[in-house]
Amino acid sequence: MLNDFDAVLTRMIELLRFGGEDDWAVALEKIKKGFDSDPRFKSSQLLSMYGGMGSLNDIVLYRGGQPLVAENNEFDELRIQLYELCRAQA
Template structure:
């Protein structure tokens, strides 16, 4: 069940990133992590956790379209980002 929730959360985050353009390769990075969870969840967890924190991290992402911040999408992304952290941290 936990892996399914992680997969669904990553899938939605990727969809939101696509709405905000290809945010500095984050879409591809999260797609890779999503694939890694299917083959090696421990490795994927470690890799994902390293993306949180520090300058230019997953925590710093802001979604834009045509120069305007996507408020609703950013709020959802923030919720998903926190949810994913909790799922993987357990």
């Protein structure tokens, strides 16, 4: 299961960087680094990013002022996968 978290987080971070969302990329990198030491706590931290204004749910990736359709679709799928992985861990 940890490999699933690693793969999903790694790709989400790549997409965030590509879309210029460096602050979100850094936030996910911090959680990813310590994930194997305390997966339950890290899952809880991730779940707390899924709600309210300015949350992980609100991210739309842009480049050059244009929305990145394929990347946003992929990011949305990864966001759902990550949520489900976290719920199973919590």
